[in-house]
Amino acid sequence: MSTEKHFNLAKKEYERWGIDVEEAFERLSKIPISIHCWQGDDIGGFEVNKSDLSGGIEVTGNYPGKATTPEELRMDLEKALSLIPGKHRINLHAIYAETDGEAVDRNQIKPKHFERWVQWAKKQGVGLDFNPTLFSHEKANDGLTLAHPNPDIRKFWIDHCIASREIGEYFGRELGTPCLTNIWIPDGYKDTPSDRLTPRRRLKESLDTIFEAPIDENYNIDAVESKLFGIGSEAFVVGSHEFYLSYALKNRKLCLLDTGHFHPTEMVSNKISAMLLFNDKLALHVSRPVRWDSDHVVTFDDELREIALEIVRNDATEKVMIGLDFFDASINRVAAWTIGTRNMLKALLYALLMPHVQLKQYQENGDFTRRLALLEEFKTYPFGAIWDEYCKRNNVPIKEQWLEKVEEYEATVLSNREAKIHSDVH
Ligand SMILES: C[C@H](O)[C@H](O)[C@@H](O)C(=O)CO
Numbered sequence: 001m002s003t004e005k006h007f008n009l010a011k012k013e014y015e016r017w018g019i020d021v022e023e024a025f026e027r028l029s030k031i032p033i034s035i036h037c038w039q040g041d042d043i044g045g046f047e048v049n050k051s052d053l054s055g056g057i058e059v060t061g062n063y064p065g066k067a068t069t070p071e072e073l074r075m076d077l078e079k080a081l082s083l084i085p086g087k088h089r090i091n092l093h094a095i096y097a098e099t100d101g102e103a104v105d106r107n108q109i110k111p112k113h114f115e116r117w118v119q120w121a122k123k124q125g126v127g128l129d130f131n132p133t134l135f136s137h138e139k140a141n142d143g144l145t146l147a148h149p150n151p152d153i154r155k156f157w158i159d160h161c162i163a164s165r166e167i168g169e170y171f172g173r174e175l176g177t178p179c180l181t182n183i184w185i186p187d188g189y190k191d192t193p194s195d196r197l198t199p200r201r202r203l204k205e206s207l208d209t210i211f212e213a214p215i216d217e218n219y220n221i222d223a224v225e226s227k228l229f230g231i232g233s234e235a236f237v238v239g240s241h242e243f244y245l246s247y248a249l250k251n252r253k254l255c256l257l258d259t260g261h262f263h264p265t266e267m268v269s270n271k272i273s274a275m276l277l278f279n280d281k282l283a284l285h286v287s288r289p290v291r292w293d294s295d296h297v298v299t300f301d302d303e304l305r306e307i308a309l310e311i312v313r314n315d316a317t318e319k320v321m322i323g324l325d326f327f328d329a330s331i332n333r334v335a336a337w338t339i340g341t342r343n344m345l346k347a348l349l350y351a352l353l354m355p356h357v358q359l360k361q362y363q364e365n366g367d368f369t370r371r372l373a374l375l376e377e378f379k380t381y382p383f384g385a386i387w388d389e390y391c392k393r394n395n396v397p398i399k400e401q402w403l404e405k406v407e408e409y410e411a412t413v414l415s416n417r418e419a420k421i422h423s424d425v426h
C-alpha cells in the first residue's frame with residue numbers, strides 16, 4: 001500500500017477522536033528545533049590555540065569522518081538538515097569562531113568572526129543560537145570561571161559572556177529571528193565545599209555585570225543553564241537549578257533545563273507546567289542521560305514523549321524553546337543529528353495527535369480508568385503512517401530511507417576525510 005493510502009486510513013482513526021491531522025502538520029511546521037553544531041566535531045571547535053575538552057563533559061568514541069573545518073561542519077549540517085523535515089535553527093558555541101589563522105582569545109571574539117556562519121544561515125534559511133564557551137581553556141583548568149575567586153579570571157569570563165551577547169544580537173539582527181544566548185559554566189567542586197555561599201554570590205555578581213547592558217529581545221534572548229554535577233564537580237555545582245531558577249525569575253532571563261542535569265528519577269517533563277505558571281518562556285536542552293549526564297542521542301522514549309506532551313497540551317509551543325544537546329562519537333555523526341532531531345519532531349507530532357480535550361476532561365471528572373486506557377491505546381495508533389506523510393510532504397526520506405543517504409555521504413565524503421588524515425600523517 002502507498003504512503004498516501006496508509007496515511008488516509010490512519011487519518012480517519014485520529015478523526016474519530018476529533019483530531020485534525022492537517023492542523024497538527026501545520027502546527028509542527030512552526031516549531032523550530034535548535035540543532036547543536038557540536039555533535040558534528042565532538043565539541044572541538046576551530047580555535048587556533050585549541051585546548052582539550054574540559055568542564056566535566058565527555059565525548060566518547062572515535063567513529064571516523066568527524067568535521068575538522070568550519071566548511072566540513074557546515075556541509076555535514078546541510079546533509080543532516082536535508083533529512084530532517086521542517087525549518088530549524090543551528091546552535092553555535094564560541095569555539096566555532098572563524099578567525100582566519102589569527103589567535104583570538106575568548107574575551108576578544110567579535111561578530112565578524114561569525115560572518116561566514118551568518119551568510120551560510122541566510123542561505124539555508126535557518127536561525128542561529130549561541131553559547132559562550134566557558135570550558136576547554138587554560139583559564140578554566142581549575143574548574144572555575146564566573147565564580148572564580150581571582151577577579152582577573154572572573155573578568156576574563158565576564159568579558160567573554162558580554163562579547164557573546166553581542167554576537168547573539170548580531171545574529172538576531174542579521175537573521176530576523178532572536179538568538180538564544182545560553183550561559184552554561186562548569187564551576188563547582190569535586191569534594192564537599194566549606195562555603196557554598198561565596199562562590200554563588202560571585203556567580204550572581206558576574207551575571208549581573210554580564211547582563212548590565214540591555215539588548216533588544218527582538219535580537220538576543222539570554223538564558224542560563226543549571227547543572228547537578230559534572231566530572232570533577234561531583235559534590236557541588238555553583239550554578240544549581242535553584243540558583244538559576246531564582247536568578248532567571250528575578251532578572252527576567254530564561255531558565256534552560258537540560259534533561260541530563262537532574263537526578264536520574266527527576267523528570268524535566270514534570271517541571272514545564274510548574275515553571276510556565278511563573279515564566280513567560282523557558283528553554284530546553286533535550287538530551288538522554290544514561291546513568292549520568294552522558295549526552296546520548298535522543299531516542300523516542302517515554303520522557304521525550306512526555307516532554308512533548310507537556311509542551312503541546314499546555315499550548316506552549318511558542319513558549320518553550322527546544323534545543324538539543326547530545327554528542328556521540330561512536331556512531332556516524334550526521335546520523336546522530338538526524339536520529340535525535342527526527343525523534344524530537346516525532347515526539348511533538350505524537351503529542352499533537354492526542355485527544356487532549358477528552359483526556360483533560362476525564363481527569364477533571366475523576367475518570368482515571370478512561371484516562372489510562374486512552375493514554376495507553378494511543379501509543380499504538382497508526383502514528384507511523386502520519387509521520388511518513390509529514391516527511392514526504394517535507395521532501396525528506398520516509399522511514400529508515402534517510403540511512404541510505406547517510407551511508408552514501410559516508411562513502412563519498414566522510415571516508416575521504418579519513419584517507420586525507422592518513423595521507424597527511426604518512
Ligand atoms: C556543550 C554544551 O554547551 C554543554 O553540553 C552544556 O550545555 C551542558 O549541558 C554541560 O553539561
Ligand SMILES: [Mn+2]
Pocket residue numbers: 184225258285325
Ligand atoms: Mn546542555
